[in-house]
Amino acid sequence: MDEETHPPGQPAAKTVECARCGTAAEGGTAPPTWLCAVEDGRRLHFCEGCARLHIRAIESRLDSLWW
Template sequence: MDEETHHRIQQPTQRDDAVVVCALCGTSAESGTTPPTWICSVENGRHQYFCEECARTHIRAIESRLDSAWW
């Protein structure tokens, strides 16, 4: 079998019916997608989203790459 296998890199997708919620304060996004002002952090293999207000409050810890458990 001389068949070539083509691998496509797929970007992670978010379900349309999923509600995006801030991991700290519990604020939910108005739409089903993550607002551009929110921050996404990958901690222990999980995507966590933080609203604009929480991100601004903890920006130094985020930039220092500290896990949210340390904030």
């Protein structure tokens, strides 16, 4: 019972995972609670926990720009 069959019509490269902690999203799509950001043309996803940290990081960066 250890056959490795991939579901048809579901490319493995389409897996969405958190860009920070590497947590894979269930179903291959990012949940609404995840944060989606585009950096350098790449679409990055952050899980709910990392999204808060990421938002704070962005805010920190923005604040630093005013220095």
